[in-house]
Amino acid sequence: MQISEIQAIDIHGHYGRNDRPGRPLAIQFQSADPAEVVRRARQCNTRYTVVSPLLGLMPRGGSDPVAGNDQAARVVAEYDDLLQWVIVDPLHPRTFEQADAMLKSPKCVGIKIHPEEHCYPIREHGDKLFAFFAQRRALVLTHSGDQNSMPGDFVPFADAHPEMKLILAHIGNGWDRELGHQVRAVAASRHGNLYADTSSASSIVPNLIEWAVHEIGANRVLYGTDTPLYSASMQRIRIDRSELGDNEKYQILRGNAAKLLNLPAD
Numbered sequence: 234m235q236i237s238e239i240q241a242i243d244i245h246g247h248y249g250r251n252d253r254p255g256r257p258l259a260i261q262f263q264s265a266d267p268a269e270v271v272r273r274a275r276q277c278n279t280r281y282t283v284v285s286p287l288l289g290l291m292p293r294g295g296s297d298p299v300a301g302n303d304q305a306a307r308v309v310a311e312y313d314d315l316l317q318w319v320i321v322d323p324l325h326p327r328t329f330e331q332a333d334a335m336l337k338s339p340k341c342v343g344i345k346i347h348p349e350e351h352c353y354p355i356r357e358h359g360d361k362l363f364a365f366f367a368q369r370r371a372l373v374l375t376h377s378g379d380q381n382s383m384p385g386d387f388v389p390f391a392d393a394h395p396e397m398k399l400i401l402a403h404i405g406n407g408w409d410r411e412l413g414h415q416v417r418a419v420a421a422s423r424h425g426n427l428y429a430d431t432s433s434a435s436s437i438v439p440n441l442i443e444w445a446v447h448e449i450g451a452n453r454v455l456y457g458t459d460t461p462l463y464s465a466s467m468q469r470i471r472i473d474r475s476e477l478g479d480n481e482k483y484q485i486l487r488g489n490a491a492k493l494l495n496l497p498a499d
């Protein structure tokens with residue numbers, strides 16, 4: 234079997250409007266409805282895309298995560314290819330109740346947090362959030378690499394709550410342009426409950442994904458695209474053509490996510 238034939242699981246997707254005031258082409262190019270997200274995923278042999286709604290994340294500091302979660306629950310029910318991250322925003326307490334209700338659905342696989350778009354430092358809100366995640370033994374995807382969401386800031390919370398699992402998004406993303414933050418945080422964590430995803434624009438950097446696998450192991454690296462903000466096909470071919478072994482590529486593209494999400498191995 235060719236690596237490109239593996240039916241991948243993209244653990245980091247979105248749908249909806251990239252609401253960036255004053256940037257009309259970014260809005261035009263990086264927005265897509267759910268059908269278009271699915272079309273692009275199928276184009277590069279992605280079987281499942283786990284999405285959070287851009288309505289619940291943007292515009293920065295002014296999104297509506299409650300309406301976004303309700304919308305996403307309806308959308309994923311309509312598309313066999315889509316699964317849901319329910320958004321939790323500590324500044325919108327109603328989202329905690331939504332998470333409890335929506336996590337009962339087999340289509341809602343975990344929780345998404347975004348300290349940058351929701352404008353809070355994880356250092357200040359981590360205690361409350363991680364206690365909630367741990368009580369629910371939740372799988373959580375977080376944006377990481379900017380000043381409210383530095384990967385190293387998550388490590389003490391993940392270490393204190395080994396019942397939950399945390400995926401640091403965007404290997405290579407750093408507000409200071411340092412490429413190693415996510416990988417070093419995973420390496421520093423104590424209980425094996427920290428992972429990182431490949432959904433960064435920094436994936437264009439040669440050797441980055443390969444270095445990540447060398448440092449933390451392919452079983453800690455998950456395939457993510459950040460579709461429709463980034464090209465899903467470009468992210469896919471970066472893994473397919475990486476300087477990694479076939480089994481490592483399989484783990485990244487499908488195997489690790491299948492285990493975490495209780496989906497078939499292939």
Ligand SMILES: [Zn+2]
Pocket residue numbers: 245246247459
């Ligand atoms: Zn994203």
